[in-house]
Amino acid sequence: MRRIINVKPDPRSLALLGLAPFVGLLGLYVASSAVRLAANPGDKLLPPLSAMASTLSRLALEADARTGQMVFWADTAASLQRLGLAIAASVIIAITVGTILGLVPWAKALGNPLIAAISLIPPLALLPILFIVFGLDELSKVVLIAIGVAPFMIRDLALRIEQMPYELLIKAQTMGASTWQIIVRIVLPQMLPRVIDALRFSIGPAWLFLIAAEAIAATNGLGYRIFLVRRYLAMDVILPYVVWITLLAFAMDFALRLLSARLFPWARISTS
Amino acid sequence: MHIRLKRLLAYALVAGSIFSLSAAPAAAEQKTSFKVVWSIYAGWMPWGYLVDHGIMKKWADKYGIEVEVTQLNDYVESINQYAAGKFDGAAMASMDALTIPAAGGVDTTVLVMGDYSNGNDGIVLKKGKTVADMKGQKVNLVEFSVSHYLLARALESAGLTEKDITTVNTSENDAVAAFTGSDSIQNVVSWNPMLSDIKKTPGATPVFDSSKIPGEIMDVMTVNTETLKDNPALGKALVGAWYEMLALMNSGTPEAAKAIESMASASGTDLAGFKAQLATTYMFNTPAEAVQFTTAPALSKTMDLVRTFSFDHRLLGEGAKSKDAVGIAFPDGTVLGDPNNVKLRFDASFTKMAADGKL
Structure with missing residues (x-):
């Protein structure tokens, strides 16, 4: 039947097709940049690719005169450290609280409405409070990211646990398993792959909160640099940084998928 | 398939270049309608009042043009929009005129020398008592802003350099909360209206402010040089409206009191607070005074300090x-820096016309 839903692209050109929108966007950028540069050779809004390359090489390969660090790598390390700490904290909180909420009816009755409410609060609106309680240093940034992503992960995990076949828990109990054994031997093995999935969905928001926190008070970091140079419209720094952040986020997502496949091969059997 | 892909790409490129034309910066030409942008700051509040009360329209009509004056809440964004060509003019500090539009290749003329900060920018310490007490400590400020320049000048006055401290980039509003509400920051550089709140913190000591470097932090109205060259009417209308407004403000009449009250509430503070801010803002109330300041040799020396800081x-x-x-070109024709790449020009000709009553 000739319908658009039945017309499949040639398998050999699949990769090319996926690439086409990227090439198109790049072309759009180059063309727009050329138009603006023709009007003003010093235009900062859409700098040429060559200018971005030379800026990036200065930031990534030369030590900064004032701090003696390579700015690009120092920023990346600082941001990844904050992100890593926050994600580790979120995962630990999510597993602990999520398991309790999902398994213990009393805890569920007590905690569910609270977690649901917290997960709906826009954390950025609370920034001044966070800054005053946790200071303007590293802690407040990590806390902001954790507040941004942990409630979602807790709710997701609690929901998944509730959806587990109840028969499994009954069976384990008839065989004499304690609550602790049920958690360790039944719930966690089934839930850890779900936690990783939830984490993959949270990477985007986590970056958003990281950049927001760094924009407000920091001495280094990817978001710090972007908001610092925004002041004088240095898009030759901002655009490469945005591409780099995208790449890092993509790499994290990819790594988590691999990790999940490696550690929990059984989780894929039912879904695929 | 490949041919089809190529054709698709070609279409995309054509579509892209058509789209990109719309993103081209405003080209200079003769035109009759202009857009100017400003943001909230004590010295710029007259721009809001003169628009709302028909003074701008009166002067624009006189020269047969239309001038739309927009207020943006974000100062840096307003300059960026101007630098990107979305506005013909913008209110900014002279240092930002050099580092944002001028350094970005947008030839910019300082049309109205509005005021200089005479205490509106300052450094406040929670524990320390002098500038030298900042040594080895963190200082919170908006980096690369006028505050940063003020800090550099303050350190210089105490025989220190920026290497002796750590600067922490902090947005101005959050710095107020963190300084007044907690002990997480000790030293802060800021400007009014935030500065007045910061100073009120018990035990806080103001150790340096812009009145110690008078005339160095100027707040000006800039316009695109080419647009101004092709449309002198824009310059005449803006300058004419500005000085009529300042004359009204300083007339001592009930209208003046009303205008100041209205500007106070528009700036988000009360009358007393606004008057306090005006007291630390040295306004050039008459065109003659502005001409004198703009043509004085001291301006070139100031701009040399500013550009040295900016380059560093x-x-x-x-x-x-x-x-x-x-x-950087000055009214007497002298140029500081590369004469073949003049991107910032101080103009006194329009203000002179106002001083001579020729507008």
Whole structure:
């Protein structure tokens, strides 16, 4: 039947097709940049690719005169450290609280409405409070990211646990398993792959909160640099940084998928 | 398939270049309608009042043009929009005029010398008592802003350099909360209206402010040089409206009191607070005074300090090899820096016309 839903692209050109929108966007950028540069050779809004390359090489390969660090790598390390700490904290909180909420009816009755409410609060609106309680240093940034992503992960995990076949828990109990054994031997093995999935969905928001926190008070970091140079419209720094952040986020997502496949091969059997 | 893909790409490119034309910066030409932008600051509040009360329209009509004056809440964004060509003019500090539009290749003329900060920018310490007490400590400020320049000048006055401290980039509003509400920051550089709140913190000591470097932090109205050259009417209308407004403000009449009250509430503070801010803002109330300041040799010395600071902090752009990279022209025709790349011009001709009553 000739319908658009039945017309499949040639398998050999699949990769090319996926690439086409990227090439198109790049072309759009180059063309727009050329138009603006023709009007003003010093235009900062859409700098040429060559200018971005030379800026990036200065930031990534030369030590900064004032701090003696390579700015690009120092920023990346600082941001990844904050992100890593926050994600580790979120995962630990999510597993602990999520398991309790999902398994213990009393805890569920007590905690569910609270977690649901917290997960709906826009954390950025609370920034001044966070800054005053946790200071303007590293802690407040990590806390902001954790507040941004942990409630979602807790709710997701609690929901998944509730959806587990109840028969499994009954069976384990008839065989004499304690609550602790049920958690360790039944719930966690089934839930850890779900936690990783939830984490993959949270990477985007986590970056958003990281950049927001760094924009407000920091001495280094990817978001710090972007908001610092925004002041004088240095898009030759901002655009490469945005591409780099995208790449890092993509790499994290990819790594988590691999990790999940490696550690929990059984989780894929039912879904695929 | 490949041919089809190529054709698709070609279409995309054509579509892209058509789209990109719409993103082209405003080209200079003769035109009759203009857009100017400003943001909330004590010295710029007259712009809001003169628009709302028909003074702008009166002067624009006189020269047969239309001038739309917009207020943006974000100061830096307003300058960026101007630098990107979305506005014909913008209110900014003279240092930002050098580092944002001028360093970005947008030839910019300082049309109205509005005021200089005479205490509106300052450094406040929670524990320390002098500038030298900041040594080895963190200082919170908006980096690369006028505050940063003020800090550099303050450190210099105490025989220190920026290497002796750590600057922490902090947005101005959050700095107020963190300084007044907690002990997480000790030293802060800020400007009014935030500065007045910061100073009220018990035990806080103001150790330096812009009245110690008078005339160095100027707040001006800039316009695109080419637009101004092709449309002198824009310059005449803006300058005419500005000085009529200032004359009204200083007339001592009930209308003046009403205008000041209205500007106070528009700036988000009360009358007393606004008057306090005006007291630390040295306004050039008459065109003659502004002409005198703009044509004085001291301006060139000030701009040399400003451009040295800007170059040292890489604010003149990636391509800048020395502080001479961006030329700055003064009313007497002298140029500081590269005469072949003059991008910032101080103009006194329109203000002179106002002083001579020729507008």
